[in-house]
Amino acid sequence: MFAMDLMHTLACAMRPFAARAALLAACALLAASPAQAQWKWISSAGVVQYSDQPPPSNIPAKNILAKPLAATAPQEPSASAAAASAASPPAKEQAQTQAARDLQQKLEQDKRAKEAAxxxxxxxxxxxxxxxxxxxxxxxxxxxxxxxxxxxxxxxxxxxxxxxxxxxxxxxxxxxxxxxxx
Structure with missing residues (x-):
């Protein structure tokens, strides 16, 4: 009961700050998204090109002026999708991990309740x-x-x-x- 009252009091006190924080986060995401997704390179004709896609494979590395922060080299879209799927654990493992965390949390709550009793x-x-x-x-x-x-x-x-x-x-x-x- 006390914990619920405390959570309610904190939630009421944090409302003005939460609105500002949400607005700042939205602005940061809007400002960061185009900058991170932009490639900049000099084409074979000598023209500066901007794109959210990597440059063609015939553009030498010295002509690539800017890359997104996550990118290290030009990749095909299918290769980046394969790398992303290899880097992140499958959904089943994530669900099992979440279930394990939930179980651990429940066990800790039960332990605290038993100690209180x-x-x-x-x-x-x-x-x-x-x-x-x-x-x-x-x-x-x-x-x-x-x-x-x-x-x-x-x-x-x-x-x-x-x-x-x-x-x-x-x-x-x-x-x-x-x-x-x-």
Whole structure:
């Protein structure tokens, strides 16, 4: 719940910046696209040529004045497509990689949830120990006070606690204190 509130707050705070960033990114893409896709060379007739395609194979390398940033040498379109497909992993491998990342992320979330549940369980147990400790301490104080104590049996009859019963209850209270008061 807290994470969702935090994400919402951040999203609201970032809206003005996000619009500016998107506009700047669009401008950068528009400005960079033609520059990266431009070839410039001197043709056999001595005329400067511009194109988004590589120059013909009969143009010597010394006459090529500019290349796109990604290009190192003139290539045929089919050769560049083959090189691109060889460089990028197949879609099936990418899907498996994404599935592996998703699984890893889910495992990490489960681990964090399990740790949070364990921490909550420890807190509950600590509170129960504290309550038991206080109850045992009060019971021991009552037993040590010397006040005459009575119990009610299942039939509703009142009976007084004997010295032996008081000693046994005192031992139980002392054991509870030792177990719960740390």
């Amino acid at each position: 364990q921490n909550l369980q420890k807190q509950i147990e600590a509170q129960a120990r504290q309550a038991n400790c206080l109850q045992a301490q009060r019971q021991l104080q009552t037993l040590d006070s010397g006040v005459r104590m009575a119990e009610v049996d299942p039939q509703g009859n009142r009976t007084y606690v004997t010295d032996a019963q008081r000693a046994a209850q005192r031992q139980q209270a002392a054991a509870a204190i030792a177990a719960n008061c740390r």
